[in-house]
Amino acid sequence: MARVYLSLGSNLEPQRYLPAAIRELRERFGAIAVSPAYRSRSVGFDGADFVNLAVGLDTELSPEALNDWLHALEDRHGRRRDVPRYSDRTLDVDIVFYDALVLDGPGHLQIPRKELQHAFVLRPIADIAPAFRHPVSGVSMVELWAAFPVGSEPLQVESLPD
DSSP: OEEEEEEEESSSSSSHHHHHHHHHHHHSSSSSOOOOEEEOOOOSSSSSEEEEEEEEEEEEEHHHHHHHHHHHHHHHOOOOSSSSSSOOOEEEEEEEEEETTOOOOOOTTTEEEEGGSSHHHHHHHHHTTTOBOOOOTOOOOHHHHHOGGGGGGGGGEEEOOO
């Protein structure tokens, strides 16, 4: 079993799509850790605010098989793949960490995800896995968050329905 940390985000009906995704992740993987959700500005394009959170789970799936399963999850929740990569979306789910694996694979499968440099990915993971160490730098998530220039990417805690 591998310990995996995912980043989930939505800027199209996040109050609908994020809880639905969490339910499906629980159905498939059992007990999962779920961070608080945070609202932030879109990055990479001019769009509505995103709501992001992190999930920690254990899986027997390979990184490639998990990535395929997550793409199918996004698709079940209306994710469009015929639009620019950086655009509004109902659901975006990325593998940020897969144990201590470092991988640059097919289908934008990059582990660890470079988006960890953004508050909307780092803060939720630091919330649920403060002691987890980045497989390349060896720095813990709580240390990375403590060094983050918080004012550069403000976050607001966002309530989600169960």
